[in-house]
Amino acid sequence: MASQKSKMICPKCGAEMNHHADKLVDPVKPEDLKHVNPTLSGVIEEMHYCPGCGAVESRRAE
């Protein structure tokens, strides 16, 4: 399910971005370990895309 957090705003053009994917990523740095989802065994990164200019951004899902 998509995040209930606020929509990301494109840092390049200011358009509202579309949250189109969640990606399970392996923790790489020691500080990543506290963000591991114990059920899914990884860190969930939200992927956002800008329909205006094609920029991509990501943020850690809470």
Add this chain to the structure above:
Amino acid sequence: MTPSRPLNMPVILGTARKGRMSEHAARFMVGQIEKRNGVKTELIDISKLPMPVEDAGEGIKDPAFSEKMVMADALVIVTPEYNHSFPGLLKHILDSCLKEYIHKAAGIVGVSAGPFGGVRAIQDFLPVIRELGLVNIFWDVNFGNVSKVFDESGKLLDEAFVSRADKFLNELVWMAKTLRYGRDNIALDS
């Protein structure tokens, strides 16, 4: 559907080896893409990219390469087959990005000195492509016996590859348009 921005479909030349025949295949693919309306391309030669080895993954992200991946709608990845797989340097470079690839199309072009056209490298490559978040198409282009396909200057000697590349690019363009529409318009929970 006509996208507001042209589709961006760079070709990654995935080997830094001297004397590589894959360069001829990559330049051929760039030429085929350039014939298409509404699609732009460029050659990204991994031998020209900074390739530090004191770290790996996103720790070696090159801002220029990252930006090219951000703006790409699809990747054409040209890989030779070395020891039955794809080059380690190609994976080292691809591993430097992640968010840049998500829900974008990929097509693989295999190159080999022998008859199989890189099929073993491609089979090894598919799980990597999937984990990077790319969506691989079901057409490949296989340049087997590559020294008979191009002469030393890179001139194509076997015109059958024009129609093979055309089928591959038709599918890749369709997938790139579809995925861009999804990235633009379809939220994860809708």
